Amino acid sequence: MAKIEAKLGMIMDSVGQFFSGKDHLPYCDSDIVAGCEKEVLEAEKVSSDEYMQDCLLRLSWALVHSKHPQDVHRGIAMLEASLPSTKDPLQQREKLYLLAVGYFRNADYSRSRDLVDRCLTIAPDWRQAVALKKAIEDKITKDGVIGLGIAATAVGLIAGGIAAAVSRKK
Secondary structure, X not given: OHHHHHHHHHHHHHHHHXXXXXXXXXXXXXXXXXXXXXXXXXXXXXXXXXXXXXXXHHHHHHHHOEOOHHHHHHHHHHHHHHHHHOXXXXXXXXXXXXXXXXXXXXXXXXXXXHHHHHHHHHOOOOHHHHHHHHHHHHHHHHHHHHHHHHHHHHHHHHHHHHHHHHHHHO
């Protein structure tokens, strides 16, 4: 009996998570973004290019994880501008992942999925990328189910309207 209750509990939790829309990705506050921006300004004074790149990557991370859409757009633009010049596979993987997060935040799930797939070709067992891919697939599935529900409701309303009109004519 306890096993059945446990399985029912797991099913209910799964259904609840499906409809709650939580993505389990961290959000970043404005003060963290501001701190990263300050760090980049300070890094411009230092001659180390590697340190500057690290600061820019942290700022990109903060921007794509921001709650503010304009920050997410800025982060995406920064990452897209820096990606072509990235030669190190690990840095490329990080930037692809952050771009995927940014597009996920913007609800561009197909673009996000493409980027996370590219990321997984570099590192197939990377847990963060695997978890993001699952979150993307869940959002796509949820949006499809909601779309089907809306379409079914519209068809039902139209059919009901036609049935009502036909019954009035009789």
